[in-house]
Amino acid sequence: MSVSRREFIGIGAVGAAGVALAPGLNLIELATARSDSEAVTSLQRWGLLIDATKCADGCSACVDACHTENGVSSHGRPETDAQWIRAAKVRDLDTGYVQTLPIMCQHCEHPPCVDVCPTGASFKRADGIVLVDKHICIGCRYCMMACPYKARSFIHEDVTDQSHNAPRGKGTVESCTLCVHRVDRGENSTACADACAAEGHRAIIFGDLKDPNSEIAQALASKPSSQLRPDLDLNTGVRYQGLS
Amino acid sequence: MKKMAALISSRTVGTPVSAAFVAALTVLLSLGLLSPVLAEDSRVPMPNVTIHNGDKCVEDTEVMRRSHMEFILHQRDRTVHEGIRTKQHSLKNCINCHADPQTQSVLGEDGFCQSCHVYASVKMDCFGCHSSKAEEQIGQRDPESSMTRSLQRPQSTRVWEPRVRIHGRDQ
Structure with a gap:
């Protein structure tokens, strides 16, 4: 085997580049599925893409699926019932064109709810999911006032028979968790996206905004999309297409 | 006598x-x-802790009796904020093992958590939010193999x- 001195050094350099510089510090981090014992990182940013043109008027599949998955039940009092996702109807005042679209927590990069929380209960995970730590939430509802999307709800009454997916109880604020229990299991979907696909609409896509090969990133790269209230510069993780 | x-x-x-x-x-x-x-x-009603599932807890019984609340406290922060969902010290894992096969719950008069907490007069906050039921139906194990531990005579004290x-x- 004849390897020249120059070739030998070259092979060594290539090998070293891919190898760890120090334990836990790699030159090239690969976004691989993490194990149960690994913390989430900012290598991913989870988000949703909602195609408003595919959202059917009168359909509530995503709302029902979300509330079933997370054990959000109604007390028959719509004013105070918790709502993680809602179907909003918007009408163009000039043309009269009516559009339906689901609105939930927009999982902002700079979430106002986190800014105002006095206890640190409202927080953003490293992978971009905005959550409420109900262990430290005092139920002041400041985050509800700060959220421009009205995405959060307060639980007014005792809760029984909670879902195993989402612990929830009286006196705390809650909102869409982007199905964090599924994300942590390594599943690449949310209850709303699954339900929408099952209805045949495929108006909601879930995925990693930072992975250029993901369906959501490719869809965002190929067609124009918008944020709700882009003027607030919140850089939302939930994006919309086909908004008129 | x-x-x-x-x-x-x-x-x-x-x-x-x-x-x-x-x-x-x-x-x-x-x-x-x-x-x-x-x-x-x-004269005081003593909790009678019957363990229906599994032969061994995640830590020694004496360690669990004294420190279970600390294990759950640390684990909850790691789970909520960092997405770490290891089973060893998770509340779900506690419930899945210790739920009563009759009620599927750790609450109730003879429930694993409640009977002891009522005895010790320590209020639990866990189940205001968390489900007290096992995730999957757990069956009654053979009574011969289920461990009944009475707290009347703790071994170590x-x-x-x-x-x-x-x-x-x-x-």
């Missing part, structure tokens, strides 16, 4: 007064009149022995 009487009589060397007292006490003991106070059965103080003869 006999042990008590022996314990008392072993100290009966002394004044006639104390001898008379001890004699009276011995008579009372032999009649069983003092038994509600000194008997094995406590000193066995409680009644001390009888005889007035007038203090050490």
Whole structure:
């Protein structure tokens, strides 16, 4: 085997580049599925893409699926019932064109709810999911006032028979968790996206905004999309297409 | 009872007064009149912890009794904020193992968590938000193999022995 001195050094350099510089510090981090014992990182940013043109008027599949998955039940009092996702109807005042679209927590990069929380209960995970730590939430509802999307709800009454997916109880604020229990299991979907696909609409896509090969990133790269209230510069993780 | 009487009589060397007292006490003991106070059965209802699933907990029983709340506290922060969902110290794992096969729950009069917490008079906040039910239906294990641990005689702590103080003869 004849390897020249120059070739030998070259092979060594290539090998070293891919190898760890120090334990836990790699030159090239690969976004691989993490194990149960690994913390989430900012290598991913989870988000949703909602195609408003595919959202059917009168359909509530995503709302029902979300509330079933997370054990959000109604007390028959719509004013105070918790709502993680809602179907909003918007009408163009000039043309009269009516559009339906689901609105939930927009999982902002700079979430106002986190800014105002006095206890640190409202927080953003490293992978971009905005959550409420109900262990430290005092139920002041400041985050509800700060959220421009009205995405959060307060639980007014005792809760029984909670879902195993989402612990929830009286006196705390809650909102869409982007199905964090599924994300942590390594599943690449949310209850709303699954339900929408099952209805045949495929108006909601879930995925990693930072992975250029993901369906959501490719869809965002190929067609124009918008944020709700882009003027607030919140850089939302939930994006919309086909908004008129 | 006999042990008590022996314990008392072993100290009966002394004044006639104390001898008379001890004699009276011995008579009372032999009649069983003092038994509600000194008997094995406590007046306080004791939790009877029956473990239906699994032969071994994630830590030693003594460690769990003393520190289970700290394990759950640390784990909850790691789970909520960092997405770490290892099973060892997770509340879900506790419930899945310790739920009663009849009720599928750790609450209820004989529930694993509730019976002990009622006894210790310590309020639990967990189940205001978390489900108290096992994730999957758990079946009744063979009664031979299920472990019943009574908290009446903890293994590691000193066995409680009644001390009888005889007035007038203090050490």
